[in-house]
Amino acid sequence: MNIEDVFSSRLRMKILKILMQVGELNVSEIARRLGVNYKTTNKHLEVFEDEGMVKHKVFGRIRLYRLNESSPKVKAVENLIEVWEHANKQIDN
Amino acid sequence: MSYRSIFKDETKLDINYVPYRLPHRDRELRLLMEFFSFLLRAPEKMTQRVMITGDVGTGKTALSQRFGANITSEANKRGTNLRYIHINCREYRGSLFLILHHIVSIFHPNFPRRGYSAEELLGILLQVLDEQRAHIILTLDEFESLVNREGSEAVYKLTRLQEIRLNKPQRISLICILRSLKVIEQLDASARSTLQSNIIHLDTYYRQQLMDILNNRVSLAFKPLTVPEDTVSLTAELAFSEGGNARFGIELLWRAGKYADAEDLDTVTPECVRKAASSIYAVMRKSDVALLRLHEKLFLLAIARFFKESEKAYASLTEAEQDYAVVCEEFDVQPHSHTQLWKYLHTLSAIGILKTEVSATGSRGRSTLISLPRIPAYELEKELSILLRKEKLGRL
16 A cells, blocks of 8 residues: 555544544444444455554454554554644644 | 641542551451462462452451452562452443443453443453453452342353353452342352352441541541540441441541531541531431420530530530539529439430440449430530520410
């Protein structure tokens, strides 16, 4: 996946932000928080998983997704979001 | 404006505070440690089930939580991933599903609330514990609530879960806290048999034991020399009359401290305890006082004045008699005899306005001690003065 494939999708960025904030969530809950349907959310998560950016654990019928902290791409995105939001706060103040 | 308080640390009187030392529960604490000592040696080999019974305020919750803190700290030192989880079943409406969901949420905070049964959730919990190589001591406080809602099935599931995972490490030990074993009788024989092996019953506290508990909390929560012995003694007396309820006594102590602070006092007086008690109990029933006979009222007025003017928690019958003579003079009536007063004392005690006890401390035999545990002396004096003035006017 090219970098523009992540940054050009609002939804993908939002999924990464949510997982960064919350830590771990199931697909339905991510979809609910984003106001989109299950299928779309699942599709994006699968793409991220293929990239090694997220991983999931299965508990019966429940799948809990979290960021793969050991992925350098995740570290880079996390760093970018942090710096970006910090800068936004400083502008607001 | 400067604010001064007689409290050193009022959180030490909070219902959720678990003291490091539990007076008069050392034996039970050691027993719990014995029951669960395997968790320090071979945690994967077995699990344990213990029931703790006892009336309200006998220290069931505090005992269990103290034990939990002690054993987890010891286990963690030895490299065992042991967690103590204390759940009040009533908070979860006695639902096994909600209780299990809460436990899973400790490990996975955003675990979804829907989409599976309690049984599946139990399996998920074991999976989580296996993954983390963790062991838990699960304390189900107010266990009655779970039994009443879920019956034998839930208890059976909780106690027999290891049987469906043969040759796998054992993970969940149980402590069930309940008032009496009566509720267990509702369960079917197989569920009952899994529970009733280890029972620790906590007897209600004696007055002296309550004194020790309260003194212990006083030293933790109040500044030095701000709570006189008489205040502790009266609080213990009240807690004792509430069925040996230590929790009640501790709460009363906190309230009394608040009254002392509100009035900017240097010490928590017995009167503060009486005020605190009257805010907890039903307020004094004015009709009870109004129905008393003239000399009963006069005698009670004398006692109320004694407590209002002194900072003592107890009055001797002799002291009450002396003040009664003064009151009779004030109201222009002839005092009744000692024997009559003795009878009045019994009446007032039976109604619940006063409390009497026999002291054997004097070298010259026993004397009767009177206390006014529930009603603030100033309120009682005010009420009686109004009634007696009306009666005096009626006589003129």
